[in-house]
Amino acid sequence: MSNLPVLPVALPMAAGIALIFLRNSPSLSRAVALVANLIVLVLAAQLVETVRIDGVQVLNFGEWPAPFGIVFAVDMLSALMVLVTMVVSSATLLFATVSLDDARERTFFYPLFQFLLVGVNGSFLTGDLFNLFVWFEVLLISSYGLLALGSERYQLQETFKYLVINALSSTLFLIGVALIYSLTGTLNMADIAVKFPQISDKGSAGAVAIVFMLVFGIKGALFPVYQWLPRAYFAPPAVISGLFGGLLTKVGVYALYRVTSLFFVGNVNFVLPVLSFIAGATMLFGVLGALSQFDMKRVLSYHIISQIGYMIMGLAIFTPLALAGGVFYIIHHILVKTALFLVAGAVEATRGTTHLKRLGGIVDTSPVLTGLFFVAGLALAGAPPLSGFVAKFMLMQGGLEQHFYIMVGASVVTGFLTLFSMMKIFRYAFWSPEQVPFSGRGGHATRLVSITILVGLGIVLGLGAGFAMPYATIAAEQLIDPSAYIAAVLGSQAR
Amino acid sequence: MIARSVILTTCARIAYPVLLLFAVALYWRGHNAPGGGFIAGLLTAAAIALRFIAHGRRDRSGASAPFITAIGVGLAIALTTAFGSLAFGHAFFTHTFGHFHLPLIGDVELATAALFDLGVYIVVVGNVITVVSAMTDREPGED
Numbered sequence: 001m002s003n004l005p006v007l008p009v010a011l012p013m014a015a016g017i018a019l020i021f022l023r024n025s026p027s028l029s030r031a032v033a034l035v036a037n038l039i040v041l042v043l044a045a046q047l048v049e050t051v052r053i054d055g056v057q058v059l060n061f062g063e064w065p066a067p068f069g070i071v072f073a074v075d076m077l078s079a080l081m082v083l084v085t086m087v088v089s090s091a092t093l094l095f096a097t098v099s100l101d102d103a104r105e106r107t108f109f110y111p112l113f114q115f116l117l118v119g120v121n122g123s124f125l126t127g128d129l130f131n132l133f134v135w136f137e138v139l140l141i142s143s144y145g146l147l148a149l150g151s152e153r154y155q156l157q158e159t160f161k162y163l164v165i166n167a168l169s170s171t172l173f174l175i176g177v178a179l180i181y182s183l184t185g186t187l188n189m190a191d192i193a194v195k196f197p198q199i200s201d202k203g204s205a206g207a208v209a210i211v212f213m214l215v216f217g218i219k220g221a222l223f224p225v226y227q228w229l230p231r232a233y234f235a236p237p238a239v240i241s242g243l244f245g246g247l248l249t250k251v252g253v254y255a256l257y258r259v260t261s262l263f264f265v266g267n268v269n270f271v272l273p274v275l276s277f278i279a280g281a282t283m284l285f286g287v288l289g290a291l292s293q294f295d296m297k298r299v300l301s302y303h304i305i306s307q308i309g310y311m312i313m314g315l316a317i318f319t320p321l322a323l324a325g326g327v328f329y330i331i332h333h334i335l336v337k338t339a340l341f342l343v344a345g346a347v348e349a350t351r352g353t354t355h356l357k358r359l360g361g362i363v364d365t366s367p368v369l370t371g372l373f374f375v376a377g378l379a380l381a382g383a384p385p386l387s388g389f390v391a392k393f394m395l396m397q398g399g400l401e402q403h404f405y406i407m408v409g410a411s412v413v414t415g416f417l418t419l420f421s422m423m424k425i426f427r428y429a430f431w432s433p434e435q436v437p438f439s440g441r442g443g444h445a446t447r448l449v450s451i452t453i454l455v456g457l458g459i460v461l462g463l464g465a466g467f468a469m470p471y472a473t474i475a476a477e478q479l480i481d482p483s484a485y486i487a488a489v490l491g492s493q494a495r
Numbered sequence: 496m497i498a499r500s501v502i503l504t505t506c507a508r509i510a511y512p513v514l515l516l517f518a519v520a521l522y523w524r525g526h527n528a529p530g531g532g533f534i535a536g537l538l539t540a541a542a543i544a545l546r547f548i549a550h551g552r553r554d555r556s557g558a559s560a561p562f563i564t565a566i567g568v569g570l571a572i573a574l575t576t577a578f579g580s581l582a583f584g585h586a587f588f589t590h591t592f593g594h595f596h597l598p599l600i601g602d603v604e605l606a607t608a609a610l611f612d613l614g615v616y617i618v619v620v621g622n623v624i625t626v627v628s629a630m631t632d633r634e635p636g637e638d
Contacts, residue, residue, distance in 0.1 A: 006587040013574055020567035062580075062588040 004050065005059040005072040007043050008082050008121040011036060016114030026105040030097040033110045037093055040117075041086040048079040052474060056488035058127070066127075066489050067188035073127030073489050076475035077327060081124040081254055084331045087457065088246050088338045089117055094450040095342050096239045099349055104149050104237070112149070116142035116243075123251050127489055129180065130187045132255065133173055136219070140166050143248060146240050147232065158235040165228045169218035176211035180263075183208065190489035193262040193482055202268075209268040212259050213275070220252025221305050222312065223281040230289065230301040238297060238345025238354070245304050246338030250330055253311050257326075260315055261479040276316035280410040283309030287417040296344045296354040296425055300337070303380065303421070306414055307333050313407055314395055322398025323476035324469070329391035331472075332379070332461055336387065339376045339454035343369060346447045347429065356425060361434035370430045372451050377422035379458045382415050387461035390469075499549070507549035514542035522616060526604070532612030536619025543620070544627045562628070565621030573614030576607055 015036035022029045051057055057074040060066060074082075093113065100109060119139025126132050147159040181187055183204055184195040199205045214225070221229040229249070233241040264271040286306025293299045311333070314326020346369055347362065348354050363370040379386035392415060399408040461468055478485060518538040525531025580589035592606035 003581055003587050010574065010578065010587065013570075014578075017567050017570045017574060020570075021564065060586055062590060063586045 002050075002057065003059060004043065004047055005057050005074045005125055006061075008040050008047070008086070009118055009125065011040050011043070012114045012117040012121065016111045016118065019111040019114060020108075023106060023108060023111070026102065029105065029110045033093055033114065034090070034097070036114065037086065037090045037117075041083075041090055044079070044083040044086045047074060048076070048083050048471070051076050051079045052471065056478070056485050058488050067186050067191035070131050071127040071188065071190075071489055072125045073190065073485060074125055075478045075485050076471060077254070077257065077479060078124045080327065080331060080471060080475060081250070082121050084334050085117065085120050085124070085247060088334055088454065089113070089243065091450040091453050092239060092243045092246075092338060092342070094453075095242075095345065095447055098444045098446045099239050099345060100237065101150075107149060108145065109149060112142045112145045113243075116146065118142075120247055120251055124254060127189050128187055129177055129189055129192065132189075133170070133177055136173065136251070136255075137170065139248065139251065140170070143244065146244075147236050149236065149240070152235075155235040158232045162228060162232040165218065169215050172211055172218075173215040176208060176215055179204065179208045179211060188489065189258070189262055190482075190486040193486055194490070196263045197267050199267075206268050206270065209264045209271050212264075213256070213271070213278075216252045216256040216259070217278070218252075219249070220256060220308055221249045222278050222308060223285050223305075226282065226286065226305045226308075229305060230293075230298055233301040233304070234295070234297050238341055238348050241297060241301070242338045242341030242345060245301060245341050246334045249304060249308060250311075250334055253308060253330060256312070257315055257479065261318075262482050262485075265318060272316050272318055275312055276404060276407055279309045279312035279316050280407045281309075282306065282312060283410050283414040287414045287421070290421045291417060294356050296347065296356060296359075296429060297341070299356075299421055299425060300340050300344060303418060304337060306418065307337070307380070309414065310392065310395060310411060313399065313404075313411060316407070317395075317398050317402050317404060318480070319398050319402060320473065320476045320480060321394055321401065323479050324472040325391055325394030325398055327472045327475045328387075328394060328461075328465075328468070332387035332391050332458065335454050335461070336376050336379045336458045339451050339458065340373070340380065342447070342451045342454070343373045343376065346444075346451065349444070349447070356428035359429040360432045362430045364434075366448075368448055369451070370426075372448070372455050373430060374426060376451075376455050376458065377426060378419075379455075379462065381419035381422050383419070385462045387458045387465075390462055390465040499551070504549045507545050511542050511546055514538060514545070518542070522612065525612060526606055526609060532615035533619055536616040537623065539616070540620045540623035540627070543624055547627065562621045562624040566618050566625070569614045569617030569619075569621060571614070572617065573611050576611040576614065579607065 015032060018032055019029055022032060047057070051074055058066070059072040061070045061072070064070075096109070096113075116139055119135050119137075119142055122135030122138060123132055126135060144159060144163055147162060148156060177187065180192060183199050183201070184192050186192055186195060196205065218225045218228075233245055235241075236244075260271060260275070283306045286302055286304070286309060290299050290302035290306065293302060307329075310329050311326050314322045314329060317323075344354050347359065350366070351359060351362075353359065375386070379388045382388040382392040392411065396408050396411060399411070518535040521530040521538060522532055522535035523530075525535065576590070577588045580587060590606060590608040590611070592604055592608070594602055595605050596602055
């Protein structure tokens with residue numbers, strides 16, 4: 001038994017605790033946080049390779065055997081999510097060290113950041129349904145703190161709404177967990193996967209599916225429950241909304257992938273058709289929302305919603321090709337979307353606003369930033385040869401093979417509208433002459449470095465798709481046939 | 496300065512040590528019976544809060560800082576016990592226990608899980624007092 005699966009949770013927690021004591025020394029905090037992040041990044045890469053070579057990794061906490069104890073079960077999807085989490089969080093942290101004001105740095109930004117990672121990684125790694133609820137709470141409580149940090153009036157107002165809607169969805173989550181427990185008598189996800197088909201009351205099984213779709217729909221900002229997202233993500237500084245926009249909704253998407261593939265496919269026959277409708281509607285409504293906005297951060301926030309539609313599209317089609325496309329899309333999206341938010345953050349830091357009508361001429365003052373935005377925007381819209389193209393191509397091919405013509409049509413329209421809205425930002429903020437005379441400082445080079453890392457990875461994922469694809473394919477195969485996951489968790493009883 | 500209630504201060508003076516002792520008892524029996532670090536921490540915090548209400552706080556400025564540090568200490572203790580099992584080649588969070596003969600008390604079961612619970616206890620006390628201080632660190636009429 002290896003303890004590797006727990007380290008992406010335990011080490012950020014240790015770092016977070018250390019950072020509580022170091023809160024009055026921002027320079028030391030920065031160093032400790034960055035070093036801890038990089039160590040966990042290396043461990044996460046090692047975890048991905050271990051899963052690729054040795055298959056699903058399981059850790060029984062306290063050596064209590066499954067299904068009685070709590071397990072961490074790591075398949076390829078979990079490992080990839082942890083790896084990409086550590087990549088974007090390291091880049092965001094680097095960006096934060098030069099962007100945050102002193103007050104925010106001293107009021108627990110770094111501890112909260114690490115505890116957020118504890119919650120996110122824990123959600124990806126756990127193999128226990130109730131434990132998943134607990135990790136969700138850990139990440140949510142940290143996110144409340146990060147959203148409210150700075151205590152500006154608009155922030156507090158939006159944080160409160162965010163808190164209320166998440167408390168509601170967490171309550172529903174708990175109700176769903178209780179329902180599943182009453183039907184199957186277990187909370188271990190692999191064990192539930194074995195017992196779910198044996199539930200005689202099909203109506204209750206359907207109710208469980210509805211509750212979980214609603215819960216993870218709210219957390220992942222799916223149609224029709226996405227309205228909380230754009231305002232909440234507009235409120236905090238761009239470095240925090242970048243981390244949230246890249247990561248947090250994807251935890252909901254991940255959980256939906258997990259419960260749908262383990263419990264519902266084959267047992268509750270309305271789940272996939274409903275998800276395909278939701279996927280199409282999420283794409284279209286999200287992108288239409290983006291078109292009506294005239295602020296960089298708000299446009300980007302609405303695009304998060306529309307792109308979550310693509311991820312759900314992969315899940316709804318549920319073939320190896322489409323699921324691999326969906327997994328690829330999630331990873332591409334986390335990298336590129338965070339990069340775009342960080343560009344917005346760099347603009348905000350130098351110009352003091354992200355409103356398109358008050359910006360302009362950034363191409364003259366910082367051509368590098370303009371280039372980074374251009375590439376990231378094209379990647380988001382799905383232009384070849386960037387990462388978004390590969391992911392969308394796989395999703396559309398998978399959809400056409402299974403005759404999902406309406407959904408594929410919706411995704412094509414969404415792609416064009418995304419390109420349009422990226423070009424709108426580009427034209428107003430970067431390309432057009434200055435609307436308000438700007439006599440400011442240049443940007444900070446460290447910011448450009450962190451954005452370049454993310455955009456560069458987006459390019460590498462696109463050009464090197466042949467190298468990255470086997471990982472996504474393994475993840476997709478494990479989702480379609482969870483028998484290896486189940487055997488790895490429950491087989492350890494014998495040990 | 497708010498006028499203090501004589502009844503409240505007198506009761507609080509008597510109740511405070513009783514509550515603390517009861518918290519220790521709860522913590523001690525918590526391993527195999529209802530109780531434990533969480534509930535003992537809540538009770539201790541309630542006792543401290545009662546003293547705040549009855550006697551007021553002498554020094555208001557920055558008084559919650561040590562309690563925030565206490566949260567960190569408690570978390571560190573709890574996490575260290577979880578990591579401890581790694582040093583012996585066991586899975587994360589594996590606990591052990593043994594029977595020891597202590598002078599005066601006799602045969603006692605001591606478990607490493609109790610150390611984890613101690614961490615929980617400190618976190619709960621630190622947390623609740625920080626929240627209580629945040630809500631009470633205001634003069635009347637101060638906005």
